[in-house]
Structures are given as structure tokens and as C-alpha cells.
Amino acid sequence: MPFELTGVSFSYSGDKVIDDISISIAPGMFCGIIGPNGCGKTTLLDLLAKHRRPTAGRIAYKDRDLGTYSTKELSQEIALVPQNFYINFPFTVKEVVMMGRYPHIPRFSAPSAEDVNIVQDIMEKTEVSEFTDRFITELSGGERQRVVFARALAQSAHVLILDEATSNLDINHSISLLNICERRMTQQGRTVISVMQDINLAAVYCDYLVFMSRGCIVTHGATGDVLNPDTIRKVFNVDAKVYAESYSGSLQVVFKKNL
Amino acid sequence: MPFRKRQKKSRFRKKLQQEAIVQFALLAVFLGAVIIVSTGMGYIQMAPATVVKIIFAKISGQSNLLEGVDSIFPVVVMDVRLPRILSAAVVGAGLAISGVVFQGILLNPLADPYTLGVSAGAAFGASLAILFNIEMMGSYSVPLFAFVGAALTLLFVVYLSSSSGGLSSNNLILSGIIVAAILSAGISFLKYVADEQVAVIIFWLMGSFGSKTWTDVGLTFLFILFGFLAFMFFARDMNLLSLGNRTASSLGVDTRKVTIFLLVTASLVAAICVSVSGIIGFVGLLVPHMMRLLTGPDNRRLIPMSLLAGAILLLIADTITRAVLPSEIPIGVLTALIGGPFFCYIFRKQQRMRKVL
Numbered sequence: 001m002p003f004e005l006t007g008v009s010f011s012y013s014g015d016k017v018i019d020d021i022s023i024s025i026a027p028g029m030f031c032g033i034i035g036p037n038g039c040g041k042t043t044l045l046d047l048l049a050k051h052r053r054p055t056a057g058r059i060a061y062k063d064r065d066l067g068t069y070s071t072k073e074l075s076q077e078i079a080l081v082p083q084n085f086y087i088n089f090p091f092t093v094k095e096v097v098m099m100g101r102y103p104h105i106p107r108f109s110a111p112s113a114e115d116v117n118i119v120q121d122i123m124e125k126t127e128v129s130e131f132t133d134r135f136i137t138e139l140s141g142g143e144r145q146r147v148v149f150a151r152a153l154a155q156s157a158h159v160l161i162l163d164e165a166t167s168n169l170d171i172n173h174s175i176s177l178l179n180i181c182e183r184r185m186t187q188q189g190r191t192v193i194s195v196m197q198d199i200n201l202a203a204v205y206c207d208y209l210v211f212m213s214r215g216c217i218v219t220h221g222a223t224g225d226v227l228n229p230d231t232i233r234k235v236f237n238v239d240a241k242v243y244a245e246s247y248s249g250s251l252q253v254v255f256k257k258n259l
Numbered sequence: 260m261p262f263r264k265r266q267k268k269s270r271f272r273k274k275l276q277q278e279a280i281v282q283f284a285l286l287a288v289f290l291g292a293v294i295i296v297s298t299g300m301g302y303i304q305m306a307p308a309t310v311v312k313i314i315f316a317k318i319s320g321q322s323n324l325l326e327g328v329d330s331i332f333p334v335v336v337m338d339v340r341l342p343r344i345l346s347a348a349v350v351g352a353g354l355a356i357s358g359v360v361f362q363g364i365l366l367n368p369l370a371d372p373y374t375l376g377v378s379a380g381a382a383f384g385a386s387l388a389i390l391f392n393i394e395m396m397g398s399y400s401v402p403l404f405a406f407v408g409a410a411l412t413l414l415f416v417v418y419l420s421s422s423s424g425g426l427s428s429n430n431l432i433l434s435g436i437i438v439a440a441i442l443s444a445g446i447s448f449l450k451y452v453a454d455e456q457v458a459v460i461i462f463w464l465m466g467s468f469g470s471k472t473w474t475d476v477g478l479t480f481l482f483i484l485f486g487f488l489a490f491m492f493f494a495r496d497m498n499l500l501s502l503g504n505r506t507a508s509s510l511g512v513d514t515r516k517v518t519i520f521l522l523v524t525a526s527l528v529a530a531i532c533v534s535v536s537g538i539i540g541f542v543g544l545l546v547p548h549m550m551r552l553l554t555g556p557d558n559r560r561l562i563p564m565s566l567l568a569g570a571i572l573l574l575i576a577d578t579i580t581r582a583v584l585p586s587e588i589p590i591g592v593l594t595a596l597i598g599g600p601f602f603c604y605i606f607r608k609q610q611r612m613r614k615v616l
Contacts, residue, residue: 046505049508051504051508051509071508071513075509075510075511076511079509080505080509082503082505085506086503087502087503088366088368088501089363089368089501089551090551090556091555091556091557095498095557096502099499099502099510100510102495102498102499102511103511107495151502161509
């Protein structure tokens with residue numbers, strides 16, 4: 001099991017942001033986390049990435065307490081695409097993607113031929129090679145997001161954590177990046193954990209969904225089992241219809257204007 | 260086909276590395292030349308060849324080389340000029356690398372070595388020592404008080420800005436400004452009550468490399484060498500920190516520890532510079548900017564280049580005030596007078612190029 005959470009809580013200056021969450025995330029799974037703004041999704045990802053430590057409960061990664069991993073060890077296991085990304089210094093796109101290889105390169109060594117190949121390969125796949133020598137400070141928000149995505153993929157980690165990583169991308173690039181994640185998952189048994197705002201996109205890609213509200217898990221399970229009008233109403237307080245859609249081959253949701 | 264492409268790529272990489280080494284070597288040679296030429300400049304003029312001969316003779320102990328050289332020259336070079344020149348170079352180097360670290364860690368290109376109130380703390384400590392005529396450590400009393408003042412200020416600023424969530428760049432800058440403002444008021448008060456000592460305080464604050472000794476050079480050099488090695492060790496982590504704390508931590512950087520270690524080390528480097536020479540502005544702000552245009556923002560290249568450029572810049576400034584101008588003006592005033600407008604110029608140029616540096 002990559003992740004096993006038992007009774008995990010997290011408080012931020014007295015407020016419980018995560019309240020007693022227990023869940024396990026299997027390897028080779030595309031797991032979507034869905035919930036309203038401010039329900040603790042990003043905090044949950046921070047806990048999984050050990051950026052924050054739980055105030056109560058236990059998180060185990062590969063059957064070992066997450067707290068016992070060093071930051072260095074984890075950087076080879078877990079990669080993160082953050083939600084907001086801004087950078088003040090004019091690194092070139094290639095330099096930024098190469099930073100994803102840093103965990104694998106000893107401190108004072110130059111990147112090996114293998115590192116260079118991985119970076120080049122990822123940049124081609126994510127279609128950022130056209131920016132190779134441009135400054136990251138000069139790219140548009142969506143282009144920059146793709147570079148950050150490429151940087152995380154270059155890390156070659158077992159777990160990829162996405163924090164609304166596709167929310168400011170056009171549909172073409174959203175799909176092509178999510179396809180890359182899915183291929184890595186099915187072919188190499190990698191695990192993807194993704195916070196998503198677009199429920200329909202989540203329904204297409206995720207095998208497993210976790211619905212959160214106010215720091216608690218409302219329901220979780222295989223997408224087909226948990227994605228229903230009842231859940232949507234509980235989590236978002238919106239009326240919706242959920243139906244099997246043959247063109248995308250997945251469940252899809254349409255919403256009703258509440259009067 | 261892919262193989263050939265890869266080979267080309269790796270050759271390109273090698274070329275980049277070579278380019279970095281060549282740049283560094285050129286700058287190092289230039290620094291050496293500036294040191295030798297400026298040693299020959301001043302009230303007593305000497306040809307660069309004479310300077311080289313004297314230094315070589317002194318280092319190798321072959322005093323027969325000095326035949327035919329005026330007997331006053333070796334004294335001027337070894338006891339008067341070189342200590343001053345080398346301390347100017349070392350302080351310039353220290354201010355520049357500490358500037359790089361501050362800008363890198365605070366993610367703010369306008370940060371400088373004094374952002375966390377180091378200069379105000381040092382000035383306050385020095386003013387106290389001068390005002391109360393503290394001489395328990397002889398001529399080292401004032402620098403020592405300046406250093407302690409700077410260190411205490413730094414600790415207080417870090418304490419003030421740390422929260423449960425770690426150190427945020429905005430909090431640090433804000434705390435630095437608040438503490439510096441309080442200390443400046445304190446300094447004004449000390450000046451007000453200082454009476455005839457006020458001139459001594461003012462001159463100390465404006466900075467000078469006059470009457471530096473080999474001990475000054477050695478001590479400062481050791482501190483700054485330690486700082487440089489520490490910064491180079493964490494240079495790659497600093498690159499990652501510029502991606503933000505969350506990303507840096509996911510790439511294996513212990514962000515809190517590295518940030519605090521680097522900020523404290525950079526401030527101590529700045530503090531030792533200030534206590535040796537007084538408050539010299541603009542070197543720590545300007546040099547990292549200029550070098551970033553040349554090397555790009557990768558700290559592994561930026562730090563060594565800034566080290567040399569800072570040394571060259573401050574040495575030239577000190578030589579101008581010592582040997583070119585008809586009468587010596589305080590070095591802090593000179594760097595601000597030249598550095599300020601020059602900074603305006605490159606800042607404006609960058610705005611036109613629409614590059615965020």
C-alpha cells in the first residue's frame with residue numbers, strides 16, 4: 001500500500017482542517033480527491049507529501065511511518081505539481097525541468113547522460129520542448145504550468161501528487177498530460193493522487209474517488225460506486241444527474257440550476 | 260540518429276561548463292590585475308612590475324630581488340596598501356555573496372545583505388562603543404560591538420518573524436524594516452547625546468578601509484571563506500527554493516533548516532563586513548543583479564562570479580577614493596553615489612527588456 005492513513009487530523013492554529021481521516025490508497029491507482037473550496041484538499045496533499053505533519057493519527061507510506069522518511073528519500077518517491085506556482089528568477093525552461101532530476105543527482109555532480117535523456121524525453125512528451133531555452137518568467141500561466149508538470153514527471157517518482165494541476169490548462173493539454181499520467185500508472189504501476197475541480201474530467205480518468213467536505217471524508221470508493229446524485233448533493237449542495245456516457249466510456253454529471 | 264543527437268547535447272553541456280570556467284578564470288585574472296595596479300597607485304606611484312617584484316620577493320623570502328628598489332616601497336606595499344586593498348576586496352566579495360543569498364532565499368530581487376537589519380544593529384553597537392569609549396578590547400572594541408549588535412538584531416528579527424508555519428519572506432522583510440527603524444531612532448538618540456563624539460560615530464558609519472591590518476584581512480577572509488563554502492554547498496538547494504517551499508520540499512530540500520541556516524550565515528557574513536569597514540551600501544544589491552544578467556540565475560554559477568565581481572567593484576571604489584580623488588571621501592558615500600544611479604540605469608533597462616530579474 002503506498003498510503004495508509006489512520007485517524008489523521010490536522011489543526012491549523014486551533015481550527016481542525018483535517019478531521020479524523022482514515023483511508024488507504026492502493027498502488028497503480030488514479031485517485032481523485034473532490035470537494036468544495038477550503039475543505040482541506042490541499043492540506044491533505046501536504047500531509048501526504050510530508051510538507052505538514054499530522055497533529056493526530058498516523059500516515060504510513062509503503063508500510064513505514066511517513067515521519068521516518070527523510071526529505072531526501074521522499075523526493076525520490078513522491079513528486080508534486082503544486083496549484084499556484086510563481087517564480088521570480090529567469091531560469092530557462094530546460095533548467096527548471098532538470099531540477100526534477102536533482103533528487104537523483106549527487107550534490108556536486110553534473111547531470112548524467114541518462115538525466116539529460118529523461119529530461120529531453122519528458123519535454124517532448126509534454127510538448128514543452130518548443131520553449132526549451134526560453135525564460136520561465138516569460139511564459140503564460142498555462143505554459144508555465146506545463147513546465148512544472150514536466151518537472152514533476154522528470155522526478156520519476158512512484159507517486160505523483162497533482163493539486164488542481166490541470167485547472168488552468170486548455171482541454172488539449174489537460175488531456176495529453178493526464179494521458180501521460182495514466183500511461184505511467186498502467187504501464188509502470190505508478191500511483192496518481194489528484195485534487196480535481198472538474199468532476200467530469202475526474203470521472204473519465206479516476207478509478208477511485210474521495211469526496212471531502214469540511215475536513216472529513218464524505219464517501220470514498222470506486223468511481224462507479226460513489227459518483228451519484230446523492231454524493232454530489234451531500235458534498236456540493238447541488239442537484240445533479242449522473243449517467244453512463246458511451247462516447248467517453250465513463251460516468252458523466254450534468255448539473256441543475258438551483259432556483 | 261537519436262544517438263548522434265544525444266552526443267551533440269552532451270557536447271553542448273560540456274561547452275556550457277567550459278564557458279562558466281572561462282568566465283570565472285577571466286574574472287579572477289582581472290581581480291589579480293586590479294589588486295596589483297591599485298597597489299601601485301597613490302601618493303607614492305609604483306609600476307605594476309615593481310609591485311609584483313616586491314610581493315614575490317616578500318613571499319619567497321628572496322630579499323636580493325629587492326636591490327635597486329627604493330627601500331620605502333616594500334613597506335608601503337606590504338604594511339600600508341596591501342592590507343587595505345585586500346580587506347576592501349574581501350569585504351566586497353562578502354557583501355556580494357551575502358546579497359545573492361538574501362535575494363535567492365527571500366525570493367526578492369530587491370533584498371540586500373542589510374535586509375534583516377544587520378546594518379542598523381551593527382551601527383547601533385558601534386555607536387554605543389564609541390559613545391561610552393569602551394576600550395576593553397583595544398582597537399577591536401568597536402568592530403566587536405558592531406558584530407554583536409548585528410548578531411543580536413538578526414536573532415531578534417528571526418524570532419519576530421517565525422511562526423508555526425515556518426519563515427515567510429514577507430514576514431522576514433517586514434520584521435527587518437521594523438527593527439531597523441527602531442534602531443535608527445536609537446542611533447539618532449545616541450548621536451544627539453554624543454556631543455563631540457558625534458563626528459567619530461558618523462565617520463565610522465560611512466565606512467572606511469583606512470588603517471586596516473593583516474589581522475583584519477585574515478579574520479574577515481576566514482569568515483567569508485566559510486560563508487562561501489556554505490553557500491556553494493547549498494547552491495543547488497537555493498535553486499530549488501526559488502520554486503517555492505512546497506516544491507522545494509518535494510524535491511528533497513529541508514526548507515526550514517536550509518532557509519534559517521543560509522539566512523543566519525549570510526547575515527553573519529554581512530555583519531563581519533560591516534564591523535570591519537562600516538556600512539557600505541549597494542554592493543550587495545548591485546553585484547548579484549549584474550552577474551545574474553551574465554550567468555543566469557543558477558546559484559552554482561552566480562555565487563562564485565559574484566564573489567569575484569564584488570571584490571573587484573569595491574576595490575576599484577576604494578582605490579578611487581584613496582588614490583584618484585584629491586581628498587578621501589567615505590567609501591559608503593561613494594558606493595551609494597555611483598551604485599545608486601547605476602542601479603537605476605540597469606533597472607530601467609531591464610524594465611524595457613521586460614525581464615523580471
